Amino acid sequence: MGDKEKADPGAEFASDSSWTLGADSDSVYFFSNDRDSSILSEFGWNFHPDEVNRTSEREQFGDLDGIGGDERSSSDLAGSLGLPESSSSGLVSSFPTAAPVGSTSNNPSVSSSSSEDPPEKSADSGGKPPPAEIPNKVRKKGQKRIRQPRFAFVTKSEVDHLEDGYRWRKYGQKAVKNSPFPRSYYRCTNSKCMVKKRVERSSEDPTTVITTYEGQHCHHTVGFPRGGVISHDAAFAGQLNNPVVSQFYYPTIQLPRESPPLTTMTHSRRAPREAEETTRILQEPTSDQLPDEGLLGDIVPPGMRSV
DNA sequence: CGCATTTGACCCGCGC
DNA sequence: GCGCGGGTCAAATGCG
Numbered sequence: 001m002g003d004k005e006k007a008d009p010g011a012e013f014a015s016d017s018s019w020t021l022g023a024d025s026d027s028v029y030f031f032s033n034d035r036d037s038s039i040l041s042e043f044g045w046n047f048h049p050d051e052v053n054r055t056s057e058r059e060q061f062g063d064l065d066g067i068g069g070d071e072r073s074s075s076d077l078a079g080s081l082g083l084p085e086s087s088s089s090g091l092v093s094s095f096p097t098a099a100p101v102g103s104t105s106n107n108p109s110v111s112s113s114s115s116e117d118p119p120e121k122s123a124d125s126g127g128k129p130p131p132a133e134i135p136n137k138v139r140k141k142g143q144k145r146i147r148q149p150r151f152a153f154v155t156k157s158e159v160d161h162l163e164d165g166y167r168w169r170k171y172g173q174k175a176v177k178n179s180p181f182p183r184s185y186y187r188c189t190n191s192k193c194m195v196k197k198r199v200e201r202s203s204e205d206p207t208t209v210i211t212t213y214e215g216q217h218c219h220h221t222v223g224f225p226r227g228g229v230i231s232h233d234a235a236f237a238g239q240l241n242n243p244v245v246s247q248f249y250y251p252t253i254q255l256p257r258e259s260p261p262l263t264t265m266t267h268s269r270r271a272p273r274e275a276e277e278t279t280r281i282l283q284e285p286t287s288d289q290l291p292d293e294g295l296l297g298d299i300v301p302p303g304m305r306s307v
Numbered sequence: 308c309g310c311a312t313t314t315g316a317c318c319c320g321c322g323c
Numbered sequence: 324g325c326g327c328g329g330g331t332c333a334a335a336t337g338c339g
Contacts, residue, residue, distance in 0.1 A: 172330070174329065174330070183330095
């Protein structure tokens with residue numbers, strides 16, 4: 001696959017993504033050292049910034065302005081997010097710095113908008129687990145849709161559905177304007193988890209997959225139907241091994257110099273055809289190969305954190 | 308049989 | 324107010 005890097009991933013994302021990145025400026029995250037952990041925890045992952053080696057993606061994505069001033073902090077996020085599922089195809093991870101979600105700016109990067117903090121998990125308010133936002137039918141008129149922080153990742157991958165350690169259920173697909181590729185909507189299969197993610201392929205660069213996460217996991221990674229349980233670390237490591245370049249807008253996490261193999265796993269019962277074709281056999285990585293032991297695996301329930 | 312995916316319809320927010 | 328586009332729902336369908 002092309003290893004070429006995206007010249008301007010952000011721009012692409014901005015144009016393709018309908019998620020008004022930064023549209024709601026008030027909800028945009030401005031990464032700062034202090035906020036690193038907060039942001040990460042926002043997704044249910046605990047990150048220890050200090051342990052993460054930061055690379056100089058900045059150079060690479062210099063045009064992506066960092067969020068508010070200190071982009072470095074964003075690096076952790078990527079790892080926490082469980083990363084775009086590229087594990088099957090692999091990616092060279094280069095986590096770009098987080099971009100400000102200023103829709104007005106050229107910063108394409110990711111958008112994270114946390115307009116209103118994640119609603120209390122009203123987990124079971126009825127039968128189905130409520131989505132991140134109040135269901136239309138339940139939502140009262142005038143009640144604004146609540147959006148959770150969103151983080152987008154640009155990944156060079158041939159497969160759309162990448163593994164990230166969590167199980168996802170597809171609940172919708174939409175055609176993307178000005179793009180031949182549809183956008184898929186996924187929800188975490190955990191009934192109590194309201195995390196959602198959107199996966200779409202860049203129209204400009206078909207080899208680029210844009211994954212946007214919204215919400216925070218309130219549980220650990222799950223086991224896979226086949227392949228056993230996988231940890232975030234494993235998933236993360238595996239992705240790093242991939243030959244694809246993944247650009248994570250938010251985090252600027254540092255990748256291990258070497259990507260340890262990771263056992264490929266598939267969440268969905270039906271493995272994507274592409275995945276089967278491009279999947280590489282990976283092996284579970286050792287802790288020292290990972291960016292940081294426990295860095296990715298340390299997950300904390302959303303409710304535990306204080307933002 | 309249970310769970311995931313597909314897909315058309317519906318709802319909502321936003322721009323004009 | 325209207326239209327467009329994004330996002331979600333839910334019934335139908337398929338697969339293991």
